[in-house]
Amino acid sequence: MIVFLAFLIWLYLFFLHGRFWESAPELQPATPLGHPDVDIIVPARDEAETIGPVIASLVNQDYPGKFRVILVDDNSTDGTVEKAGQHERLTIITGQPKEIGWSGKLWALSQGIKASTAPVLMFSDADITHDPRHLATLVSRLEMPKADMVSEMVKLNCTSWPERFLIPAFVYFFQMLYPFALANAPASRVAAGAGGTVLIRREALERIGGIEKIRGALIDDCSLAREVKKGGPIYIGHSGLATSIRPYPHVRDIWNMITRTAFTQLHYSALWLVGAIAGLTLVWLVAPCAILFSGFGWRFFLGLATFGLACLSYLPTLQRYKQPYYFALALPGIALFYMAATIASAVNYWRGTGAQWKSRAYGGEAK
Known part of the structure; x- marks a missing residue:
């Protein structure tokens, strides 16, 4: 039995x-019809090993609208800021000591959000590099069909033997827990987000009460998606335009x-x-x-x-x-x-x- x-x-x-097993959908490079201003917020704590190429990939996005990158240095001690470099599109904020009740990443994001003014926000982890077409593609999907939040499961590092055996399974198990087709269906209660890359309308973030609404969440991407989906459509898919460069060699x-x-x-x-x-x-x-x-x-x-x-x-x-x-x-x-x-x-x-x-x-x- x-x-x-x-x-x-x-x-x-x-x-x-x-159909969780399909490993889909994946956004294809696209040019948006509109070009809203975008603020890209990168929370970083001791990310000297990865931050250089990450920031370089973001400030060099081929996006026809205005955008800037806000790096929130969350009390790093390894020279993260120095490795980030300098660029006219880059603004660096020194993070304040974390308040009780907040997760570290969300506390850093909250400070970047306060410093931002754009109607569209992008949250990127400090270990994700982006194809020059990525921002334009994300904005295109935010517009059509209209969504309040777009996130992607970026391609994870998969070179060492432990990564080859265990990392694809991590993505597979995530899809099993949160089938992307159901998360993208407005009638379904399933909601999922992938925190490596998130594009969100400021009005949607304000509607849920700001990032403070989920300030203590450790699985912040799915928590954010769940709150946003209560009032508007979301999208999650796989990315062919963003890659994690954080290694897991052991x-x-x-x-x-x-x-x-x-x-x-x-x-x-x-x-x-x-x-x-x-x-x-x-x-x-x-x-x-x-x-x-x-x-x-x-x-x-x-x-x-x-x-x-x-x-x-x-x-x-x-x-x-x-x-x-x-x-x-x-x-x-x-x-x-x-x-x-x-x-x-x-x-x-x-x-x-x-x-x-x-x-x-x-x-x-x-x-």
Whole structure:
């Protein structure tokens, strides 16, 4: 019965869950009809290794309207400002000490927003480089069909062996949690954002009460998308014009990335954690166990069909990241890794350490 339940779950996921596995949509380069002023805000804390090429890619956008880049230096100690360089389109703000109740990134963004005047705002992480056509393409999608917020899952670094095995799965699991087609459908309650690149109308941000509305959120992109979608359409897709240059060369780097917010995703709930473990077991482990340990009866063939659907669903993501299709066979092991990291995230929270990022510990809420 458990094998049959796993099969039914995969029938639903593959055919009825917003076609999450398609690894789509992706914006193609486009020229906007209008050219609203845009302020690009980049929060940065100790980003000396990446900030130079990031700022260079932003100030050199091929956008026909007026735009500027506002770099908010969040008390960096590694020479981030010096590495950013100087440009007539670049404004550098020295961040104030973080107030209690805010996450670090949102506190920095709030200061950039206060210094901005443009009707359209773009939020970019300090490890994302942008094709010169990117801003124009984002504005074009904001205009037609009209959206209040446009965000993209940028292409993540995928060169080391740990990245090749684990990073495409990170994107794939995100799509499974938040099918992009459902997030983009106004009638659906699903809302998702990808914080590496966000374009938002100032009026939409003011409508929800400003960035202060989500000031303590650690998963700020999805929190922002959820608030914005209550009053207007949003869009999320994959990006072929923006790339993360932050490397994750070791398994522990990816482990730390997951443990930072995994339990936050579960609302710090032990019940949700148990449910997540049970769900991951049903989705990823039951079918391989049936194949390996049930002989050649009906359980074997049902497990084979279930695992086949799972592997097929992963192929478009592997294709996007130019990885061999046989990596799909490693999905059960990858799922175990993510399951263990989620449990570790909960343990960290219960021990009082909570989320750790850039020498800051957040615990159960931003401090």
